[in-house]
Amino acid sequence: MLWRHAQEQYLSLRQQIEPNGATLIAVSKTWPIEAIEAVYEAGCRDFGENKVQELVEKQSALPADIRWHLIGHLQRNKVKYIAPFVHLIHSVDSKELLLEIQKQALKNNKIQKVLLQAFIAAEETKFGMDFIELENLIADQAFWDALPNIQVEGLMGMASFTDNQNQIIEEFTALKGRFLSFKSEYITPKFTWKTLSLGMSSDWALALNCGSNMVRIGSSIFGKRN
């Protein structure tokens, strides 16, 4: 079986990750339908994609009980394509995007779950909001009151692309600290504070140690992407 290795990797990772109370998302971007089917057969129901068009094509070809996670940057004009089915949007980084998600969630008669993407890396290239922008957004009660079809489940972050484990730990720990302070300060039905999405193939074990409860793993399951 062509994708047996991916199945084995998925099962092995799940055994290490789930006992920590964390959810494993299989990041299937760039991989074909057959690869996703194989990992689905092994029991996975949470898959992550970073491009809207690829996500839409895969969703229509795969079982309806998959929970699809949009983990990449999302443009406002593309929200409408994923709104009917997307389970969790990890990459929310602006008020304008939230307003569009509200509009499309209303059209689809659903409550859309989202995570706010925090910027924690040293590089300039990563998307997300810094801690001040996040706090200002979360504290804007009047803004949230206008978004009845959105529920914020928590935060997502990506550490710097570096071999320096101490730096990664510092970035993860800072975000966990913010997560906990938001959680204790903003207790409203709008914010459930259930999810901290942190960790990828290279750093998921560090992320779990730092308090992540959702990891997004691609290459360690499916192989190295081109």
Ligand SMILES: *Cc1c(COP(=O)(O)O)cnc(C)c1O
């Ligand atoms: C691609 C991607 C991942 C998974 O990366 P791997 O190194 O392949 O595990 C996780 N999160 C985001 C946002 C991604 O774009």
